[in-house]
Amino acid sequence: MYALQKVDKKFPGVHALKAIDFQVGRGEIVGLVGENGAGKSTLMKVIYGAYQPDGGQILVDGKSVRFANPRQAMERGIGMVFQEQSLIANLTVMENIFLGYEQQFVRWGVINWREMAEAARHQLAKVKLDIDPATVTSSLSFAQRQLVELAKVLTLEERVEGHLVILLDEPTSVLSSEEVQLLFRLIRELTARASFIFVSHRMDEVMEISDRIYVLKDGQVVDVVSRGGSSAETIQHKMVGRNVNKEYYREQRQKPFDSSRTLVELDGVSLPGRVTDISLKLHAGEVLCIVGTEGSGREAILRTIYGMRTPVEGRVLIKGQEVTSFSPRTAASLGVGYVPRERKIEGIVAGMSVYENMTLSQLGRHSSGGVLKLAEEKALARDWIKRLSIKAHSEHADCGNLSGGNQQKVVLAKWRSGGSDIMLLDHPTRGLDIGAKEDVYEMIRDMSDAAVGIVLVADTLEEAIGLAHTIIVVKDGRIQKTFGATSGVKPTPFDLLHHMI
Amino acid sequence: MTFETIKPHLPWITLLALVAVVGVMNDNFLRPANLLGMAAEIVPLFIMALGLTFVIYIGSIDLSAQSMANMITVIASVYLVTLGPWVALLCAVAGFGLGMLSGYVTTRLLVPSFISTLAVGGVAFSLAQWLSGQRALYMDAAQRNETFGWMIGTTASIPNELLIALALLLIALFVERRTTLGRALKAVGAGELAATASGLNVARVKMLAFAISGMLAALAGLLFAVKLSGGAPTIANGFLLPAIVAVLVGGTPLTGGVGGVVNTAIGVLIVAVIRSSMVYFGIDATQQQMVFGLVLIAAIALTIDRAKLRTVK
Numbered sequence: 001m002y003a004l005q006k007v008d009k010k011f012p013g014v015h016a017l018k019a020i021d022f023q024v025g026r027g028e029i030v031g032l033v034g035e036n037g038a039g040k041s042t043l044m045k046v047i048y049g050a051y052q053p054d055g056g057q058i059l060v061d062g063k064s065v066r067f068a069n070p071r072q073a074m075e076r077g078i079g080m081v082f083q084e085q086s087l088i089a090n091l092t093v094m095e096n097i098f099l100g101y102e103q104q105f106v107r108w109g110v111i112n113w114r115e116m117a118e119a120a121r122h123q124l125a126k127v128k129l130d131i132d133p134a135t136v137t138s139s140l141s142f143a144q145r146q147l148v149e150l151a152k153v154l155t156l157e158e159r160v161e162g163h164l165v166i167l168l169d170e171p172t173s174v175l176s177s178e179e180v181q182l183l184f185r186l187i188r189e190l191t192a193r194a195s196f197i198f199v200s201h202r203m204d205e206v207m208e209i210s211d212r213i214y215v216l217k218d219g220q221v222v223d224v225v226s227r228g229g230s231s232a233e234t235i236q237h238k239m240v241g242r243n244v245n246k247e248y249y250r251e252q253r254q255k256p257f258d259s260s261r262t263l264v265e266l267d268g269v270s271l272p273g274r275v276t277d278i279s280l281k282l283h284a285g286e287v288l289c290i291v292g293t294e295g296s297g298r299e300a301i302l303r304t305i306y307g308m309r310t311p312v313e314g315r316v317l318i319k320g321q322e323v324t325s326f327s328p329r330t331a332a333s334l335g336v337g338y339v340p341r342e343r344k345i346e347g348i349v350a351g352m353s354v355y356e357n358m359t360l361s362q363l364g365r366h367s368s369g370g371v372l373k374l375a376e377e378k379a380l381a382r383d384w385i386k387r388l389s390i391k392a393h394s395e396h397a398d399c400g401n402l403s404g405g406n407q408q409k410v411v412l413a414k415w416r417s418g419g420s421d422i423m424l425l426d427h428p429t430r431g432l433d434i435g436a437k438e439d440v441y442e443m444i445r446d447m448s449d450a451a452v453g454i455v456l457v458a459d460t461l462e463e464a465i466g467l468a469h470t471i472i473v474v475k476d477g478r479i480q481k482t483f484g485a486t487s488g489v490k491p492t493p494f495d496l497l498h499h500m501i
Numbered sequence: 502m503t504f505e506t507i508k509p510h511l512p513w514i515t516l517l518a519l520v521a522v523v524g525v526m527n528d529n530f531l532r533p534a535n536l537l538g539m540a541a542e543i544v545p546l547f548i549m550a551l552g553l554t555f556v557i558y559i560g561s562i563d564l565s566a567q568s569m570a571n572m573i574t575v576i577a578s579v580y581l582v583t584l585g586p587w588v589a590l591l592c593a594v595a596g597f598g599l600g601m602l603s604g605y606v607t608t609r610l611l612v613p614s615f616i617s618t619l620a621v622g623g624v625a626f627s628l629a630q631w632l633s634g635q636r637a638l639y640m641d642a643a644q645r646n647e648t649f650g651w652m653i654g655t656t657a658s659i660p661n662e663l664l665i666a667l668a669l670l671l672i673a674l675f676v677e678r679r680t681t682l683g684r685a686l687k688a689v690g691a692g693e694l695a696a697t698a699s700g701l702n703v704a705r706v707k708m709l710a711f712a713i714s715g716m717l718a719a720l721a722g723l724l725f726a727v728k729l730s731g732g733a734p735t736i737a738n739g740f741l742l743p744a745i746v747a748v749l750v751g752g753t754p755l756t757g758g759v760g761g762v763v764n765t766a767i768g769v770l771i772v773a774v775i776r777s778s779m780v781y782f783g784i785d786a787t788q789q790q791m792v793f794g795l796v797l798i799a800a801i802a803l804t805i806d807r808a809k810l811r812t813v814k
Contacts, residue, residue: 308698329701332700333700345692349687349692349695350692351759352691352692356687360688360696360699360701363685370681
């Protein structure tokens with residue numbers, strides 16, 4: 001009933017979707033999996049009308065359609081439940097549900113609230129949520145908000161004739177396992193009225209709920225798996241497109257670290273919010289991976305070491321020195337480097353050249369009396385461009401115009417050229433293509449050889465396992481378990497997952 | 502060739518086009534004496550715009566510049582008698598200090614810069630009223646000539662004001678291109694979060710930008726007071742709008758990160774040409790701010806980087 005035929009989407013420098021064929025049958029639940037950067041989110045945006053394909057066509061009930069915006073897609077019964085929740089926190093539940101569609105309740109220019117509340121209650125009943133529609137959204141739990149999102153999309157039932165297609169983007173990432181089961185039961189019941197496209201990182205969940213699974217890699221559908229037709233491992237293979245072997249993560253280059261030198265020590269650190277009682281040690285040459293679900297506190301731990309968050313309890317020691325004033329400036333001066341997840345926002349300054357970006361964290365070292373030594377800066381940049389084989393026409397190239405992988409190399413060079421020996425890497429391979437990822441893995445091993453201590457929040461569990469000496473599993477802001485992960489004794493993704501959820 | 506590729510060159514193209522148009526319509530305009538006079542006339546405005554550039558470059562705004570200049574004309578007129586040449590130092594320190602205050606309020610108390618500087622401007626204006634007793638003050642002509650006469654003299658038939666402007670431009674250019682402060686300002690303007698994540702002391706950088714703006718507004722006020730040989734709490738009214746227009750038409754957008762002091766020099770010349778052409782076209786002085794208001798809107802609409810704005814409030 002909903003189908004994509006040979007859909008293509010290009011962005012400057014990226015062929016994001018390549019001739020995608022995709023179908024959703026009536027009442028079907030279709031899973032969509034793929035690594036970060038495989039094209040999942042682009043595909044979703046095409047489906048719900050935020051992007052227009054460059055080639056191919058979209059068919060609804062066999063008829064070719066073109067959506068200029070999400071609203072037009074909604075009018076044809078295609079709705080999206082957003083991962084980063086789209087509800088406006090200071091509006092009531094009913095105002096959110098009918099946002100943009102209040103006209104139906106308006107009499108003489110005034111909204112009839114009682115009528116809206118009644119209609120909202122009807123929608124909430126569909127998702128079995130028993131709350132007052134006049135509740136302010138910010139006072140709901142995450143799980144409740146997720147259901148309100150779903151109820152909001154289900155208003156399409158009354159507005160649109162025919163069957164619905166509902167996209168669920170990582171709907172379970174903030175839910176507990178009981179809440180996940182409730183949501184799944186609800187989805188199954190709703191298949192009488194709607195088809196679902198379920199996007200998740202959690203392979204076990206996708207396999208549990210989906211009738212068919214589309215496996216996406218590098219902008220192409222590499223396989224369509226029917227229920228029970230394949231094991232999780234096979235699907236994962238197809239997602240990655242190769243055996244996730246030891247070589248990929250440069251495991252043969254993993255050497256034992258120097259446990260006599262502690263670079264960073266957290267001792268009973270608690271942060272405002274969820275993160276509680278975190279203790280860990282990072283040694284010279286060690287790769288320490290923190291794994292956990294989104295919002296488990298992984299990033300907060302990194303940011304604490306970098307001084308961007310201030311603990312309410314506990315001690316942070318960097319090279320044996322207790323940190324008393326928490327700021328990136330202090331951390332950077334102690335030799336801590338931070339490669340943030342949002343590369344384009346926090347990693348590089350677009351509009352500044354490669355050399356200006358590389359020396360940004362160490363202006364003091366390349367100046368005297370506040371006057372910059374430009375020649376020295378440029379020489380340093382040229383040296384690192386060569387060392388990391390950064391593809392840029394010169395040190396004057398605008399960093400904003402480099403590819404993601406090269407931008408990441410600039411960020412790494414920024415810290416390494418300044419002699420940072422504690423590196424905090426937050427999703428360093430996010431959105432990079434395979435070749436660029438392997439470059440990053442190579443650099444991680446190089447840094448370990450140079451006795452740099454690395455705290456890593458990896459993009460995938462496989463990546464964490466492949467790269468780490470030590471893995472710490474966090475859940476709800478607490479350390480659940482610590483695994484040794486040196487070559488030969490590496491845990492499996494399942495071992496980790498077990499403690500994550 | 503798209504608009505985006507022409508955009509960086511728009512300011513000087515605009516300037517040349519304006520000069521050509523006005524030059525054709527009025528033979529007198531292109532005479533060197535006229536051009537020099539026109540340029541000298543605009544110097545106080547240029548100095549103020551130069552300071553504003555630093556604040557706009559980091560994506561903030563300084564609405565206190567005009568009140569600051571007003572206050573300084575009063576301070577200069579009142580204290581010239583007792584302090585002599587040292588009054589210049591007092592003016593600079595006052596400007597720097599009040600600018601620093603705006604910066605402190607913006608970065609530490611997290612008050613948006615248009616409010617913090619509006620408030621500090623109010624303080625400065627009120628100080629001027631209080632100090633002057635709401636009267637126009639006059640400097641002693643002999644003392645003015647003795648102490649600051651060199652500012653408004655000529656050297657080899659070039660007005661000294663222009664030389665002052667050139668010197669300040671060169672210093673500002675050096676700060677912008679060759680110092681750690683200039684680099685930090687660029688980073689804050691183009692990507693504040695990345696600057697923070699690189700360990701820069703962003704708050705200090707921002708405060709210094711406001712302080713520089715305050716100090717240059719004070720110097721603009723001082724020069725203006727010397728030119729007019731006196732001061733009053735409203736004497737520099739009408740400066741703020743053209744100064745902001747100059748920075749923006751010069752090519753430093755409100756979103757910051759690109760442009761710079763050279764752009765502002767071009768922008769000020771554009772303002773100067775517009776201003777003198779209005780005289781030729783017989784536009785009344787009272788109507789000039791209307792023109793500048795419209796030019797400001799057009800300049801912002803053309804130059805602003807909409808990719809950097811999520812919402813406009």
